[in-house]
Amino acid sequence: RRIGPAFRTSHPLASGPVVQPAPTVDGFVETFLGELNYGQGTLLSQSTLNDQYLALARTVRRYLMADWLETGARRRHAQQKTVGYLSAEYLLGRQLGNNLLATNLQDVAEEAMRRCGIDIATLRAQEVEPGLGNGGLGRLAACFVDSLATMDVPTIGYGIRYEYGIFRQTFEDDRQVELPDSWLSLGSPWEFPHPERQVLVGFGGSTETSTAADGTQHTRWVPDWTVLGMPYHYMVPGFRNGVVNTLRLWSARATHAFDLQIFNAGDYTQAVRAQTFAENISKVLYPEDSTPQGKELRLQQQYFFVACSLHDFIDNTLPADFDLHRLPERIVFQLNDTHPVIAIPELMRILVDRKGFAWDEAWEVTQRCFAYTCHTLLPEALEVWSVELLGRLLPRHLEIIYRINEEFLEQVREAFPGDEMRVRRMSVIAEHPERSVRMAYLATVAGAKVNGVAELHSQLLRDKVLPDFSQLWPEKFTNVTNGVTPRRFVRLANRRLSELLTDTIGEGWVTDLDRLRELEPYADDASFREEFRRVKRENKERLYRLLAVRDGLRLPQEAMLDVMVKRLHEYKRQTLKLLHIVSLYDDLVSGRVAPEEMTPRTVVFGAKAAPGYHLAKEIIFLVNSVAGVVNADPRVQGLLSVAFPANYNVTLAEKLIPAADLSEQISLAGKEASGTGNMKFALNGALTIGTDDGANVEIRRLVGDENFFLFGMTEPEVERRRAAGYTPAEVYETTPALRRTIDLVASGHFTGGDRQAVAPVVDNLLHEDAFMALADFSSYLEAQSRVDAAYADPEAWTRSAILNVARSGFFSSDRSMRDYLERIWHS
Ligand code: T68
Secondary structure: OOOOOOOOOOOOOOOOOOOOOOHHHHHHHHHHHHHHHHHHOOOOHHOOHHHHHHHHHHHHHHHHHHHHHHHHHHHHHHHHEEEEEEEOOOOOOOOOOHHHHOOOOOHHHHHHHHHEEEEEEEHHHOOOOEEEOOOOHHHHHHHHHHHHHOOOOOEEEEOOOOOOOOOEEEEEEOOEEEOOOOOOOOOOOEEEEEEEEEEEEEEOOEEEEOOOOOOOEEEEEEEEEEEEEEEEEEEEOOOOOOOOEEEEEEEEEEEEHHHHHHOOOOOHHHHHHHHHHHHHOOOOOOOOOOOOOOOOOHHHHHHHHHHHHHHHHHHHHHOOOOOOHHHHOOEEEEEOOOOOOOHHHHHHHHHHHHHOEEEEEHHHHHHHHHHEOOOOOOOOOOEEEEHHHHHHHHHHHHHHHHHHHHHHHHHHHHHOOOOOOHHHHOEEOOOOOOOOHHHHHHHHOOOEEEOOHHHHHHOOOOHHHHHHHHHHHHHEEOOOOOOOOHHHHHHOOOOOHHHHHHOOOOOOOHHOOHHHHHHHHHHHHHHHHHHHHHHHHHHHHHHHHHHHHHHHOOOOOOOOEEEEEEOHHHOOOOOHHHHHHHHHHHHHHHHOOOOHHHOEEEEEEEEOOOOOHHHHHHHHHHHHHHHHHHHOOOHOOOEEEEEEEOOHHHHHHHHHHHOOOOOOOOOOOOOOOOOOHHHHHHHHOOOEEOOOOOOOOHHHHHHHHEEEEEEEOOHHHHHHHHHHHHHHHHHHOOOOOHHHHHHHOOOOOOOOOOHHHHHHHHHHHHHHHOOOOOHHHHHHHHHHHHHHHHHOOOHHHHHHHHHHHHHHHHHHHHHHHHHHHHHHHHH
């Protein structure tokens, strides 16, 4: 229950507007010193870097507060439909720079800090990014809430405030070692805890059904343990539009009643243990991406944040007298993959068990409140929960799921009489290998819409992943191609390019990225190309300065910068990139290619492997081993270098992407749902070498074939090849260049003669190669020679790079949000 204001005062300032500090250097300095003195309890002369960072963050916060309060009041008043974005992950990146950008205070803050004798860049570097996500899916959620604020769409982002985000990656003896990410340890100036909005969440126990005098049955869930959800609010500012939306992340606490009982029984240590048990729920982000973990704690996390969020919206956000039959007019919950799908039976439970709705009435409302986004094509990545676990943790929800399924299967039988095979295929409950709930099916049955994240992906989703469903309900399925926010990934990350763009076409592009089209004519302007190259060069210099300090790397300034950054996964094929590097190296040292024939290259990798994904970790080891030998070999000095800076994250991405010449998007066709890094690179003027996969298809169509290096099998070719029986060893035997390359790796050349050390990767490639790296090897190398030739002509290359920028406006997440509004949220 909300605790209302104890009293209302008649002071003129009591109900706002909040007095905002003056947006001048003097005003900023004054506020900053005030924060240092009264917030941190220190003097400028005594303050540490961290004191200064915290005071700066709190200063910037003050400039957002009036807009935040005003946006909240406006939203309450307007009673418009709200988007409730439900996501177990938000990979936000650093907040300070983004919030300075949104408030247009970058220059004021820099000058104010200078006056205080502080270098603002040093303070920025002090911020630990909230890494509350694994990769693309979590970063997408962060881009979407940014766009929704910039477009002034009423939105609440709901998620989990993990105490530990994605692990910090280090390398020891070339192998990945994971360290805990204690992002909260130096203070968290961007969050606002709201204990008065805590929510109680139940788990376990059983259900009780009673029959009323009129014969109607009523079921009630009696949980046997509960935890509290404490919301922390984060500001989500729009770009200079006076809008600040809210991201509400839940943290688990022990209930007082729970431990008081035990305290009273005299067992102090047991009571404290109960506390730890409850708080475990939001303790750590599961570092698994694209492989669902059937772990109990993970299901607890999912239900915990979803139950908190639904309760928060229905009981604490809507007016107390709101008629819930009209709920779909006020909220649409977008399910970011299956992780929040347990919200569906939760809403049914709230409506039927607590609000007294009839089942059909509740189902009618529920179906209109949810829409589901799928982010994968890997069958092994589709989440299922065993009936045993679900029934033990959420017995009432399991009952509800059974009933939803029963009624759904009746519908299937009606549509396809006598087709029991189909009924079994479509059942939300799988029988093998164990009885379990298919969460993607549940989301499809209950959701008003189902979308994939790129055209090809949405097509394959209809045809391969959910064919029976798309046949039954063709109108349910739609596509929304992913996008990225131009604020963070161009304006903030690439200040030099942004200035060039604004000088050339005006500043409208930041919120209307299609305007980049106006750049096209400048591709033919030699002096513009010169400027464009200067931007790239300076971005490279900045990156190499950073990598020198951060990772002790020394990289040549002139070489082509070839970048592959993404999670480590077999389907993404980092090994294919590695084979290319080894083959270039071998060509040089064996004299097959003369040094002057070689286009100098620096290859940068960034990738975290899931801690339990052994083969992925072996691939990391191999990349590091190859990098060590290549970089130390004087025969390839200045011609070929390999860098693998540890702990790739949003912060590093913001430095790497603007410097890149070549973007590697080389997944096996039909496996990468979309990709979003691919979009960031194109927008920052890198050319793509890529397969016909995910959003690469759309990038290539927009930038033009001549400005994109396509290679590899298409998805139907992959299917045919697999059907014909794929044997990688045969490819190895019949492709001399591939054979030389693999032999060199297998010989132990990169591992100090240790052949055992490379065996896991080599054996897998030769005998399994589930993602057909060897089948695409020759095509990839051929495309890479086209890249080399193209890069040797700087004017033509720059022209292509400019056209990549000019034609990539489509990939703004603002456009994605317009598509969601049109195709999903308004329908
Ligand atoms: C990614 N998925 C897709 N999953 O792989 C990528 N999974 O093609 C797409 O561009 C992106 O989503 C955005 O749509 C993921 O990132 C996960 O991170 C994940 C996390 C937990 C469990 C399963």
